[in-house]
Amino acid sequence: MPITQPNLWNSGDAYERYMGRWSRKVAPIFTEWIAALPESSWIDVGCGTGALTSAILSACEPARVVAVDSSDAILTTAEVALADTRVHCRLGDAASISEPDGRFDVAVAGLLLNFVSDKEAILREMARVTRPGGTVALYVWDYAGHMQLMRTFFDAAIALDPSASAFDDGMKAPICRPEPLKSLLTQAGLRDVEVRAIDIPTPFDSFDDYWTPFLGGTGSAPRYCMSLSEEARERLREDVRGRLRTGPDGEILLAARAWAVKGTVAEGPGVYFTSAS
Template identity: 55%
Template structure:
């Protein structure tokens, strides 16, 4: 299933990032939230567990992800609907917190999406998001793409470091400021990603969900096996077979303008 493949790939690592992200936002209980680009519901679930919201609406374009989220998250305070980040199916200035986890860089027009986040947030409400640091801080992907490019230099254009220049502090801050948000700040959130062995690292890349798994799916058997074998030699494997890496995300937050 689509949701299961995503969970195995990066969903499992997004939860500790979500927890630190929400501690940073420090939104009081009893607030109305939207999680845009909610995917399988990792951030939605964490909002429910940590912030005691009155309501959380998860929005995503993928029916597969939404189905997974609805099945896994059974809470009367939550709801899920199909929708585009650039044209949210929500009235203006109603929500206390609008968040997005690991999705902003995949929207066709991040500027429009940020403007929509600001539009639906009540004056003084929080607008925040986080994205992986593809350039340096997301170890599992950095090892993958460095190996892929070493084998086939023409692959460089597919590397998420090049595809998503938004995923850096300065572009994120500009995006939020240009959307009219105030008190904009950016910070890094870093969490450990420990794989029990090489197979625990490699197998999720065979699931087809995400840019790197999609690239693996496009390879013939010879090139896929060559990539697997090169990664096996490059990863820092400990004596017990485990692989200890880390994942860094960049998080941005701002406050919606207006007085009510």
């Protein structure tokens, strides 16, 4: 079984317009919370177009950041955007990272976890490549709750077509809640596990600014959107439009919550998931 969904991530530009721009607002709050020392060595798994790596470079004074992604198309965009001698972009699978044990001070992943089938394997690898005493941390959207731009889309889509729920990360991703996240990291052998909410505004200039990214085909909701006939897509568009409150200048003000979780790699031999799996 493939560890990730094939062909879901096929355009860096489309990803950036749809989700990268919002991940860029979460990432600096997340890295500040991690509070790693300057000159730390980082790995960013599922780096996408580089939202989290950019935040690390801007605010954390890293010695080095290895940015790994399994999509060639997405990584190409990241390589251009992250032109910095401290960054090394690599094509690879987060479940099988080509790095020795304990190589990094910090291993992070932004918006990756719910897109991989074997979440324990990802945590095991992140913990393995991090030194004892180092930090493993990640964030995901609160899909089922306060991720309003996606909730509005899927609430409308499912009302018109119940089969849309197969694409809805809110239903597919029970891991994206505080307790399951905490359990996952604790079972990975991480210590001092903490979870927090990161809330950001997601303002749109107009309905077109909201809707156009759903036509990019990259990510679950855009993929569903582009699987529809033109007629069905138009019906969905108008239903979504009716659900959004528009301001006097056409603006649409929404908000999004991410759940962030972090833990410390235990001292001693790197044995993970021994009792849980």
